[in-house]
Amino acid sequence: DVKVTQSSRYLVKRTGEKVFLECVQDMDHENMFWYRQDPGLGLRLIYFSYDVKMKEKGDIPEGYSVSREKKERFSLILESASTNQTSMYLCSSGWGDTDTQYFGPGTRLTVL
């Protein structure tokens, strides 16, 4: 079974704080992705990575950065959290040859 885990299910942070969201997969997937999901807007791609130390911007990268130091781990960083970053954050991973992605359980982040 594919397993993608995320560091927290629920997180509450204050405006201006630096926030780290971590994602780990155990299937040796090359590709990893970060999305956010908001009511009425659906799932939107923030950043993705197709190899260690590689990263690509998605559709809404502003206010976010990422780190992929090891193949199994992909971190999303909010340098200075703002209230409009309150959202459900979803990590996924997959093999490059099929485009299939498997999602972690998600982190619901609230920024006060």
Add this chain to the structure above:
Amino acid sequence: QKEVEQNSGPLSVPEGAIASLNCTYSDRGSQSFFWYRQYSGKSPELIMSIYSNGDKEDGRFTAQLNKASQYVSLLIRDSQPSDSATYLCAVNAGGGADGLTFGKGTHLIIQP
């Protein structure tokens, strides 16, 4: 701008009937197509993938793809109350590690 369109619903179907979910996409170069199921408060779960024109069956689920019409559908036979969820259509241009483009989902309700 890649777009994936779904009717938001709710789509109400009696238990035991066939539920039909539809999706259209704008990028004619799209190669990979996916259906995810998402229960309220949970992350998306992969149900089906389809890559070539025609039908693909897996248990009670059938995915149908028509690239000429840029249309993909999901049929759920013998619908059960546990099928009540939001169904997300996702599309990828293929050939690389780009993230998926998601529709906003169709909310399906199976009435006992």
